[in-house]
Amino acid sequence: MNQPASAYFIEDRHDPNETHTLSVLVQNEPGALARVIGLFSGRGYNIESLTVSETESQKHLSRITIVTTGTPMVIEQIKHQLDRMIPVYRVVDMTLTKRSIERELAMVKVRGEGEHRVEALRLADAFRARVIDATTESFVFEITGNTDKINQFIDLMRPLGLVEVSRTGVAAIGRGPEGM
Amino acid sequence: MSDKSHDPNQMTGAAMIVRALIDHGVTDIFGYPGGAVLPIYDEIFQQSEVQHILVRHEQGAGHAAEGYARSTGKPGVALVTSGPGATNMVTPLTDALMDSIPLVCISGQVPTHLIGNDAFQECDTVGITRPCTKHNWLVRDVNDLAKVLHEAFYVATSGRPGPVLVDVPKDVQFATGTYHPPRKSDVHRSYAPRVKGDATQIRKAVALLANAKRPVIYSGGGVINSGPEATKLLRELVEVTGFPITSTLMGLGAYPASGKNWLGMLGMHGTYEANMTMHDCDVMLCVGARFDDRITGRVDAFSPGSKKIHIDIDPSSINKNIRVDVPIIGDCGNILGDILQVFKAEAKKPDVKAWWQQIAQWRARNSLYYRKSNDVILPQHAIQSLFEATRGKDTYITTEVGQHQMWAAQFFGFEEPHRWMTSGGLGTMGYGLPAAVGVQVAHPDSLVIDIAGDASVQMTMQEMSTAVQYELPIKIFILNNQYMGMVRQWQQLLHGNRLSHSYSEALPDFVKLAEAYGGVGIQVHKPADLDGAIQEMISVKRPVLFDCRVAALENCFPMIPSGKAHNEMLLPEQANDEATAKAFAGGKALV
Ligand SMILES: Cc1ncc(C[n+]2csc(CCOP(=O)(O)OP(=O)(O)O)c2C)c(N)n1
Ligand SMILES: [Mg+2]
Numbered sequence: 115m116n117q118p119a120s121a122y123f124i125e126d127r128h129d130p131n132e133t134h135t136l137s138v139l140v141q142n143e144p145g146a147l148a149r150v151i152g153l154f155s156g157r158g159y160n161i162e163s164l165t166v167s168e169t170e171s172q173k174h175l176s177r178i179t180i181v182t183t184g185t186p187m188v189i190e191q192i193k194h195q196l197d198r199m200i201p202v203y204r205v206v207d208m209t210l211t212k213r214s215i216e217r218e219l220a221m222v223k224v225r226g227e228g229e230h231r232v233e234a235l236r237l238a239d240a241f242r243a244r245v246i247d248a249t250t251e252s253f254v255f256e257i258t259g260n261t262d263k264i265n266q267f268i269d270l271m272r273p274l275g276l277v278e279v280s281r282t283g284v285a286a287i288g289r290g291p292e293g294m
Numbered sequence: 295m296s297d298k299s300h301d302p303n304q305m306t307g308a309a310m311i312v313r314a315l316i317d318h319g320v321t322d323i324f325g326y327p328g329g330a331v332l333p334i335y336d337e338i339f340q341q342s343e344v345q346h347i348l349v350r351h352e353q354g355a356g357h358a359a360e361g362y363a364r365s366t367g368k369p370g371v372a373l374v375t376s377g378p379g380a381t382n383m384v385t386p387l388t389d390a391l392m393d394s395i396p397l398v399c400i401s402g403q404v405p406t407h408l409i410g411n412d413a414f415q416e417c418d419t420v421g422i423t424r425p426c427t428k429h430n431w432l433v434r435d436v437n438d439l440a441k442v443l444h445e446a447f448y449v450a451t452s453g454r455p456g457p458v459l460v461d462v463p464k465d466v467q468f469a470t471g472t473y474h475p476p477r478k479s480d481v482h483r484s485y486a487p488r489v490k491g492d493a494t495q496i497r498k499a500v501a502l503l504a505n506a507k508r509p510v511i512y513s514g515g516g517v518i519n520s521g522p523e524a525t526k527l528l529r530e531l532v533e534v535t536g537f538p539i540t541s542t543l544m545g546l547g548a549y550p551a552s553g554k555n556w557l558g559m560l561g562m563h564g565t566y567e568a569n570m571t572m573h574d575c576d577v578m579l580c581v582g583a584r585f586d587d588r589i590t591g592r593v594d595a596f597s598p599g600s601k602k603i604h605i606d607i608d609p610s611s612i613n614k615n616i617r618v619d620v621p622i623i624g625d626c627g628n629i630l631g632d633i634l635q636v637f638k639a640e641a642k643k644p645d646v647k648a649w650w651q652q653i654a655q656w657r658a659r660n661s662l663y664y665r666k667s668n669d670v671i672l673p674q675h676a677i678q679s680l681f682e683a684t685r686g687k688d689t690y691i692t693t694e695v696g697q698h699q700m701w702a703a704q705f706f707g708f709e710e711p712h713r714w715m716t717s718g719g720l721g722t723m724g725y726g727l728p729a730a731v732g733v734q735v736a737h738p739d740s741l742v743i744d745i746a747g748d749a750s751v752q753m754t755m756q757e758m759s760t761a762v763q764y765e766l767p768i769k770i771f772i773l774n775n776q777y778m779g780m781v782r783q784w785q786q787l788l789h790g791n792r793l794s795h796s797y798s799e800a801l802p803d804f805v806k807l808a809e810a811y812g813g814v815g816i817q818v819h820k821p822a823d824l825d826g827a828i829q830e831m832i833s834v835k836r837p838v839l840f841d842c843r844v845a846a847l848e849n850c851f852p853m854i855p856s857g858k859a860h861n862e863m864l865l866p867e868q869a870n871d872e873a874t875a876k877a878f879a880g881g882k883a884l885v
Contacts, residue, residue, distance in 0.1 A: 120856050121784060122587065141484055144432065149424060156425050187613060194610035200429040200449060203484040 129185035133162065134209040135216060135286050136193065137294055141201035142168050142176040149199055150178060159184060159192050163218075163261070165283040175203070181261075181284050206294045208286045215289060219282045220264045225252040226275030234274045241267045252277070303474060307436045308333035308467040311400060314443035316343050317475050320371050322362065322735050323347070324355035328375025329415060330402025333467035347735055347764060350756035352379050354728035356386020357754065360395045361729030362736045364715045365690055367521060369396040369450050370732065376402045377415030380461075381422065385722060388426040390457035392719025393544060394519055396450040397457035399427075405465040406434055419461045428456030434463070436471030444480040453487025454608040455519055487607060491622040491629035498620045499579070499603045500633055504641035506577035508649045509537045512560065515544030515718070516582020516606060517626050518711040524627030525711050528581065529553075531634055536643055538653055540568035542583050543703055544718045551707030557653070558662075561589040562854050563700040566661035566863055567653055572597050573860035574652070580604045582626040585615040586719070595859035605629050661852040662704055663866050671821050673698060673773045673844040677705040677745065680771060683828045688740045689713065692729040694750030695721045697779035697850045702745040724753030727770060731757050734766040741769070741832060748774040748798050758811040761837040769831050771840045772804060775848065783849045787874055788856075808839035817841040 140146045147166055154161050163181040168174070182192060189207070197205045208214035222243070224234050234253060238245065243257035257267055261284060268279055288294060305313065311334050315323065324347045327335045338346050349355040352374045359370025374383050380401045390397040404413040420432045429449050431442045442460055450458045503509065511532060517524045525548050532539050532555050539549050540557040549556055558565035560572055569591075572578065578600045583589070585604075590596045593615060602618040604611075605626055612621040622629050664674045677698075691706060692715040693699040699716055708714050715733060717725040726744040734742040744751075751772055761768050781796040805815030814834050818827040818841070831838050851866040855877040864877050 120788070122856065141482060145420060145424065145430075148421070152425055187617075191610060191614055194608075194612070198454075198608060198610055200482050200485045 129187065131183045131185060132189060132209075133181065133183045134189050134207055135214065135284060136180045136182065136196070137206045137208055137286055138178040138180065138196055139203040139294065140176050140178060140199075141203070142174040143201055146176065146201050147178070149201070150180075150196065153195055153199070154180075154182075154192075157191075157195065159188065163283040165285055179284055179286050204294060206288075208288065211288055213289045214286050216260050216284050216286045217258055218261055218264050218284050219256065219258045220268070221246070221280045222255045222257060222268060222271055223252060223277040223279070224255065224271050224275050225277050227251060230274045234271060237267070237270050237274075243267065301472075303472050304470060305473055306333065306337075306468060306470050307433075307439050307462060308337045310436070310439050310471070310473045311443065311462070311467070312337045312341060312344060313473055314440060314447075315371065318444075318447045319368070320344060323371040323373055324349055324358040324362070324732065325373030326352050326355055326375065326379060328377075328379050328402065330376035330404060330464050331373060331379075331400075331467075333464065334373065334400070334402070334462075346373070347731070347760065349728065349731070349760050351754065352382035353385050353724065354731070354754055354757040354760065356383050356397070356399070357389070357722075357725050357728035358732030358735070358757070358760075359397050359399075360386060360390050360393075360725070361692055361715050361732030363390075363395050363397060363732075364729075365712050365733040366736045367712060369398050369447060372397065372399045374399065374401050375415065376404055376419065377417050380417060380419040383459075384422060384426055385720075387423055387457045387459065389717055389720040389722045389725060391426050391428065393717065394455050394515060395457065396455035398446050398450050399457065399459040401459060401461050402467070403432065403461045403463040406463045407465070409463065419459070423459045426457070427459050428454075430459040430461065432461045432463075433466055436466050436469040439466065439471065440473045441480045444476040445482065447476070448481050449485065453485075454516075488609075488623050489607075489625045489628050491605070491624035491632055493632070495620055495622045496629065496632045496636060499622060500636045500641060502577045502601050502603060502620065503535060503537075503579065503633075503637065504644060506537075506644055507646070508574060508576040508652075509535070509579070509644070509646060510557075510571045510575040510577075511537050511539040511579045511581065512541070512572065512583055513539060513545045513548050513581045514542040514583025517545055517548040518582075520582065520607075520626040522711070524548075524582075524625075524630060527627060527630035527634060531630060531637075534634065534637060534643070536646055537579075538571055538650070540564070540571065542586070542589055542718070543716060545583060546703060546714045547708035547711040550709040552709060559703050561586075562591070563704065563850055563852065565704075566659050566852055566865060567656040569854065569860040569863055570656045571653055575600045578602045580618070581630065582606065584611040587615065590615060591854045591862075592857055592859045597860070659865060661863070661865050664848070666821075667845070668821055670845045671818070671824055671842060673701050673775065673848055674705055675821065676771075676773060676824065676842050676844055677701050679824050680743070680745070680828055681706045683825065683832060684741060684743070687832075688737075690715065690730075690733045690737060690740055690742045692716065692726040692733060692742070692744045694726040694744070694746045694753075695723045695780075696747040696750055697775070697783065697848075698745055698747045698773040700780075700850045701773070706745070723747075723750035727751060727754045727768075728757045728760075730768040730770070731760055731766055734761070734768050735764070738766075742767075743769040743771050746770050746772045747779065748772055748776060748801055749778045752802075755807070758808070758813055758837060758839070762812040765836075767835045767837055769838045769840060771831070772842055773844050774801070774804070774841050775844050775846045776801060777846060779848075780850070786849070804839045804841035808837070811837070813837035813839060815839050815841065817843065819843045
């Protein structure tokens with residue numbers, strides 16, 4: 115590559131990007147989430163999805179699930195960068211364990227009449243989505259599943275009068291008896 | 295109920311801060327007062343165990359604390375007020391983060407009930423400093439203060455050292471609570487830096503080293519941070535193996551410059567022999583360095599044929615820029631000790647005679663060559679003269695940032711660690727003068743010299759006043775080329791010689807300036823007068839501004855041009871216009 119006039123060396127690397135789901139166990143204290151998010155924005159990493167909630171209130175532990183994309187070297191960096199933060203206990207790459215379950219919940223509002231309404235209900239049934247609100251001209255469906263399933267459902271609702279979607283982002287957990 | 299008024303651990307937050315400093319062995323702090331830290335200043339006034347050095351700008355306090363830390367191996371402490379006091383600390387905190395310097399900054403904050411109200415001199419200090427500290431805390435309850443302060447010292451000094459900040463609202467400083475001395479449970483359970491290296495990895499490393507034909511040791515600031523034991527072990531490893539050793543800017547002094555296996559510094563302005571040895575080696579042992587972009591040159595052409603061993607206490611340094619074959623996570627000293635033990639028990643000294651012959655040929659290129667003159671002082675010559683004049687003396691060197699910094703690294707020989715204080719990672723102009731103040735506070739009887747540039751030195755010149763006040767006889771040795779030389783060099787090489795704003799217009803008269811501060815000014819123009827003037831500078835026991843007028847257009851070589859590999863260095867004798875133009879040929883996009 116022809117290097118532009120610069121004090122920096124410009125790298126011309128094209129490793130393919132991968133998507134990984136990371137589970138991060140942190141001390142639930144002020145600023146902990148800001149630290150994690152600041153790391154991603156400051157170092158230019160991607161956040162595809164991020165969910166946080168306290169999971170063990172006695173121990174003040176929160177679990178953060180992050181879906182991120184990057185080259186294998188960047189993904190490795192992200193894990194190390196997270197791991198060295200003072201309030202972080204553990205970082206587990208759920209994608210590498212190959213034994214994890216990922217779920218998202220979405221609420222999907224659809225507005226329509228006649229055939230569209232019937233079709234929407236039929237599809238919801240096929241996807242095991244529940245009706246959690248209904249008016250004569252609308253439904254709100256609740257659906258859980260992995261990201262692909264939810265994307266697929268939303269795509270199908272689009273021509274049937276999709277109004278809006280609210281999603282929780284991905285939560286992940288390992289299969290089998292062991293904890294993280 | 296016990297009578298709390300007689301409990302010696304009952305005290306105000308402000309008193310706890312001073313008490314914690316004492317409990318952590320702090321004898322000197324650097325600071326600047328203001329509304330939000332007045333209770334702490336009141337406590338400082340009423341005791342004599344901790345000496346407070348009043349700087350002239352908070353940035354100066356931060357860099358002074360850095361200089362103090364780097365020259366002693368102990369944490370440096372700075373105390374600043376809220377708002378502008380805290381924002382002025384951002385540069386030194388970032389500097390310390392990049393160079394892994396243990397720093398504890400205590401900042402005042404507006405009272406808790408006003409936080410978030412845009413109160414007078416309020417700023418989101420923990421928010422602003424979150425990305426430029428290893429960790430930071432806002433203390434909302436006086437009963438948390440002791441724990442946080444102890445943890446702050448632990449975090450700053452353990453693992454990969456770095457800066458921390460504790461933000462203390464004014465009402466917490468006034469409030470009374472319970473203090474406790476440092477204890478283990480003060481630290482987050484989630485923070486446990488790894489010290490000991492993995493035994494299997496250590497065996498793999500030794501196997502590589504024992505069979506190396508063309509080895510090199512590349513050491514960095516981590517060895518110095520690890521402490522005197524690591525330096526000792528590094529020297530022993532070089533002795534036992536007979537391997538050549540080079541080091542980063544941050545690592546100078548861990549191996550003595552007079553040592554027979556020393557190749558000089560590596561990287562962008564490193565020696566030809568160091569960079570060629572790196573490029574052609576078959577086994578590289580990287581100890582406490584991080585494959586920074588000033589070191590590697592073009593990444594995909596970096597030492598293409600070598601097996602790489604990387605020792606670092608910070609796992610995030612591994613495989614960040616360069617993929618390595620044998621990573622070993624842990625403390626340099628600890629791991630060097632283990633490597634030596636296994637090596638001595640199981641390996642014999644590899645035969646590297648042929649490799650040294652090759653290195654001798656590279657060395658013969660004399661890559662630090664420069665043309666001396668009888669009419670004008672060459673900056674390289676000035677550094678060499680300074681080095682000769684200080685040989686055998688108890689000397690500490692700080693620098694600013696620019697060509698003079700690189701020349702200092704190239705031409706001043708460091709025999710011991712902790713003697714060289716320079717802003718490597720952040721490249722902060724204005725670092726050297728306040729850093730020298732900090733070094734001199736820590737070593738009152740030593741010779742402390744800031745090798746400075748005419749532009750850099752003006753960034754924190756006000757600390758001359760601090761030096762005069764505390765009778766700190768620092769020597770500011772200005773290589774005055776009347777240019778931002780390093781900027782000009784890049785403009786000459788990369789921007790068609792259009793010298794946009796890199797000329798030092800309207801320079802002050804440094805001699806008069808020194809006198810105005812109550813210091814001593816010395817100016818020298820002629821090579822023949824240089825040695826005498828340096829002797830005068832050294833013998834004066836007051837702060838000195840030494841205005842050394844040097845050849846204005848001298849540039850810093852050798853150099854790895856951008857986008858080039860270690861074996862494509864531009865040597866001084868080749869650096870004519872045509873060769874330079876060719877070496878830097880490329881597009882003109884600005885990045
Ligand atoms: C705070 C800061 N601003 C800008 C720069 C960019 N910079 C790097 S070197 C340099 C010029 C330094 O000039 P001088 O101190 O005279 O040193 P010389 O290169 O001439 O030896 C500049 C502006 C910097 N490193 N730090
Ligand atoms: Mg200059």
